[in-house]
Amino acid sequence: MTDLTLAQLSNLSVYSAMVVLTLAMLAHGLYLARVVPAREAVAVEAPERELVAAGGGSAPADDAPAVPTEKADEPAGARKAAGIGHSLTVLGTLLVVAGVVLRALEVHRWPLGNMYEFAIVGAMFTLLAYVAWSTRRDLRWLGVFVTGPVLLVLGAAITVWYTDASELMPSLRSVWLAIHVTVATMSVAVFTIGASLGILYLIQDRVEAREGGATGRAAFMRRLPTARALERLTYATHIVAFPMWTFTVIAGAIWARQAWGSYWNWDPKEVWSFVIWTVYAAYLHARATTGWKRQNAVWISLAGFVCVLLNFAVVNVFFVGQHSYSGM
Numbered sequence: 001m002t003d004l005t006l007a008q009l010s011n012l013s014v015y016s017a018m019v020v021l022t023l024a025m026l027a028h029g030l031y032l033a034r035v036v037p038a039r040e041a042v043a044v045e046a047p048e049r050e051l052v053a054a055g056g057g058s059a060p061a062d063d064a065p066a067v068p069t070e071k072a073d074e075p076a077g078a079r080k081a082a083g084i085g086h087s088l089t090v091l092g093t094l095l096v097v098a099g100v101v102l103r104a105l106e107v108h109r110w111p112l113g114n115m116y117e118f119a120i121v122g123a124m125f126t127l128l129a130y131v132a133w134s135t136r137r138d139l140r141w142l143g144v145f146v147t148g149p150v151l152l153v154l155g156a157a158i159t160v161w162y163t164d165a166s167e168l169m170p171s172l173r174s175v176w177l178a179i180h181v182t183v184a185t186m187s188v189a190v191f192t193i194g195a196s197l198g199i200l201y202l203i204q205d206r207v208e209a210r211e212g213g214a215t216g217r218a219a220f221m222r223r224l225p226t227a228r229a230l231e232r233l234t235y236a237t238h239i240v241a242f243p244m245w246t247f248t249v250i251a252g253a254i255w256a257r258q259a260w261g262s263y264w265n266w267d268p269k270e271v272w273s274f275v276i277w278t279v280y281a282a283y284l285h286a287r288a289t290t291g292w293k294r295q296n297a298v299w300i301s302l303a304g305f306v307c308v309l310l311n312f313a314v315v316n317v318f319f320v321g322q323h324s325y326s327g328m
Contacts, residue, residue, distance in 0.1 A: 006106035007165060011158070013099035014120060018154050021092035021147045027085030028143030032223050034078035082140040089143060093127040096154070100124050107165045112181040114166070115316055119157035121182075123150045125189035133193075141224050145196040176255035180248060187244035188308055191280075194237035195305040198298045201230035205295060231294050235287055238301060242280050249273050272311040279304035 001009075100121055103111045111117040130146045133139060168177075205227040224230065252273065253263040264270060283304060286297040 003106050003165060006102050010099045010102035010106060013095050013102060014154060014158055017092045017095035017099060018151060018158070020088050020095060021151050021154075024085050024088035024092055025144050025147040025151065027081050027088060028140070028147060030081040031078050031085055031140055032144065034075055034081060082143075085143050086134065086140065089127070089147060090131055092147070093124070093131050096120065096124045096127060103165075109168060110178045110182070112177055112185065113168050114163045115161040115312075116157050116163045118181070118185060118312070119153050119161055122185045122188055122192075123153045123157070125186045126150055126153075126192050129186075129189050129193060142193075142196070145200065146193060149192055149196065174255060174258065176251060176258070180251040180255050183244050183251065184248040187241045187248060188312070190237055190241035190244070191305055191308055194234055194241060195302060197230055197234040197237060198301050198305075200224060201227055201234050201298055202295060204230055231298065234298060234301065238280065238283065242284060245273075245277055245280065249277050268315050269311070272307065272315050276304060276307045276311060279307055 100111055103117060103120065107113065107117075112121060126146065127150060130139065130142070134142075204221055204224060207221045208227050225233070252270065256265060256267075256270070257263045279300065283297055283300040286292045286300055287294070
């Protein structure tokens with residue numbers, strides 16, 4: 001096949017993935033709308049402003065169940081919607097993977113040379129992480145909060161950031177492109193899931209505080225895990241993503257030494273990568289510090305994700321430096 005044909009097939013795969021993921025998001029939303037628990041076991045909740053205990057552990061109340069110990073029966077329609085949503089999410093993931101592979105074949109290199117390619121590869125890793133994680137635990141409630149952000153990224157990629165195939169800049173022609181940028185994209189994918197979980201935690205925490213605990217939660221929020229469980233998942237995702245971002249910064253410095261003769265050049269991209277590392281390090285430190293409110297710690301993690309978005313959507317486009325290769 002010619003490069004033009006591969007480009008058309010790649011774009012068709014991305015457009016098809018957007019259609020399928022839109023249907024998946026609607027199915028996941030229908031699942032949340034139809035799950036009306038017939039009963040819900042009482043869960044002992046932490047105080048309204050939960051503190052972190054010494055050594056990164058939890059307050060004494062944390063020994064109590066964080067989620068209901070008895071799962072309520074689900075309506076058949078809800079289970080069907082969840083199954084359809086999961087199947088469509090898997091199909092959409094495969095279509096995004098096909099779009100990335102076809103783009104790689106078109107450009108005859110690892111497809112991470114401009115913002116469009118970063119975006120579709122990032123969307124691919126986010127979906128792969130969610131699908132892989134969902135094989136180990138029930139994440140049907142999270143589907144709409146993953147497919148939604150992915151759709152936004154794919155939409156921006158295909159409309160705003162799209163770039164025709166082009167040759168790489170000389171400084172990018174290195175094996176470090178596949179190592180450094182791939183790990184960076186994977187870590188951003190996990191940070192994205194962590195940000196979704198963090199937002200859900202803050203909403204759930206406020207609802208539980210206002211309504212009086214797990215049994216008093218609003219109908220919609222009863223379909224999600226308790227605030228404490230969501231906070232633990234938020235922390236777990238960042239424990240995975242932070243070492244990958246640390247490797248990204250270190251690998252970038254090594255690559256910079258080879259490409260530009262110095263490990264650190266105070267390039268805007270380098271500075272913002274370090275800012276992201278610092279903010280997420282502050283989150284993990286706050287999470288492990290005695291007396292810190294978990295709500296405040298999660299706000300720091302969300303500030304880190306805002307820095308990730310700025311690094312990608314603003315620094316890449318408007319800041320001039322050695323990393324100016326957005327392709328736009």
